[in-house]
Amino acid sequence: MTLMADPLEELRQRRARECRLTPDLALGSLAEAAAFLRDRGLLTRTPDSSLPSLYEACHEDPYRPGTPGFGSWPATKWPWAAELARRDDVHALKIHRSKTILLTDETLALVDPICRAELARMEAEPDSRRILRHLAEAGPSTADDVQAELGLRPKELKAVRYPLERCGAVVSREVVPHGPSGGHVHVAELARWDQAFPVPASGPGGMAELLAASVRAAVLASERELIRWFSWRWLFSGDLVDSLVAQGRIIRPAPGWVAVP
Numbered sequence: 007m008t009l010m011a012d013p014l015e016e017l018r019q020r021r022a023r024e025c026r027l028t029p030d031l032a033l034g035s036l037a038e039a040a041a042f043l044r045d046r047g048l049l050t051r052t053p054d055s056s057l058p059s060l061y062e063a064c065h066e067d068p069y070r071p072g073t074p075g076f077g078s079w080p081a082t083k084w085p086w087a088a089e090l091a092r093r094d095d096v097h098a099l100k101i102h103r104s105k106t107i108l109l110t111d112e113t114l115a116l117v118d119p120i121c122r123a124e125l126a127r128m129e130a131e132p133d134s135r136r137i138l139r140h141l142a143e144a145g146p147s148t149a150d151d152v153q154a155e156l157g158l159r160p161k162e163l164k165a166v167r168y169p170l171e172r173c174g175a176v177v178s179r180e181v182v183p184h185g186p187s188g189g190h191v192h193v194a195e196l197a198r199w200d201q202a203f204p205v206p207a208s209g210p211g212g213m214a215e216l217l218a219a220s221v222r223a224a225v226l227a228s229e230r231e232l233i234r235w236f237s238w239r240w241l242f243s244g245d246l247v248d249s250l251v252a253q254g255r256i257i258r259p260a261p262g263w264v265a266v267p
Contacts, residue, residue: 013259014226021225025058032065039063039086043096046223047113051087051106052078056227057220057235060087060108088180098179100171101237115207116216120238121174121199122206128175133166138175138198146197148181167196172237177202213241218255226265229258 022028026042033039039060043049046058053059061080069084070077076084090108091098097109101117109117128134140156141147147155153163170176179202181195213236220235221227233242247264250256259265 014263017226017259017263017265021056024225026063026065029065031063033060033063033083033086036086036089040090040093040096043090043108044110047110047219048223049108050102051108054105055231055235056224057102057107058223060090091179099174099177101174103234103237104168104172113216113219114203115209116211116219117174118203118207119211120213120216120241121203124173124238125175125199128170128173134170134175137163137166137170137196141176141196141198141201146195146201149178149194149196152196174237175199213238214246214250214255217242217246218250221256221264222266226259226263229262229264232264 023031025046026033033042042058042063043060048057049060049063050057051060053062061084064080064083064086066080066083068078069081080086087098087106087108090096095111097111097114098106099109099117100106101121125138129138136156137152140152144151144155149163149167152158153160156163158166167176167178171178175198177197177199178194179197181193216236217232221232229247232247233239236242247256251258251264254267256264257267
């Protein structure tokens with residue numbers, strides 16, 4: 007008699023391959039990292055969930071072993087996240103619960119209707135409205151300029167900027183202006199979603215589409231963690247997962263687990 011294979015074990019092995027979780031599949035170049043992102047559709051910077059992680063796939067010793075934060079990043083490959091984000095077809099957002107997540111053009115199209123709705127929602131909030139209207143009038147501006155022109159203290163700007171970036175209403179990117187002495191500094195430029203991406207995405211999008219694409223990226227995930235993948239907890243519900251299962255978009259290979267068909 008032939009014993010049936012454990013479906014979860016098969017999926018775990020597939021996840022290890024496709025998410026590059028073993029050292030033999032370590033990313034060896036920035037070009038490989040870009041191909042990995044195109045294949046998965048999205049990458050978190052550091053490993054914090056079942057979503058594929060850029061730094062986890064590097065399999066490199068940390069910059070400063072035993073220290074948290076930046077010290078835990080790969081010793082030599084830590085700039086790859088920023089270098090990928092400078093590409094025209096890569097988008098670094100803070101919608102992963104305020105943490106950086108890299109998206110392809112295709113995955114960006116899935117979040118576009120959500121972020122446009124969030125922009126409209128945040129324009130109804132008095133504190134957020136002030137910054138959003140300023141950006142609408144002045145155009146994309148550095149954080150320092152916004153702070154100076156609105157007369158805000160650093161903590162005040164951070165308190166308003168944080169929820170705007172977290173929900174996708176505002177996007178920040180690194181710019182490198184040249185200083186008066188010929189040098190340059192790295193500063194954050196803030197833009198409304200509709201300034202960063204003026205043309206609305208065509209085709210399907212929204213939370214259901216994003217969730218299905220994210221499960222595909224992860225290959226296998228605990229159903230309990232899905233609500234923690236993105237900032238928009240209020241858009242998530244168990245009915246949403248049930249609907250995707252009923253449509254055959256995702257499956258439950260075992261109680262408490264979700265995967266791609």
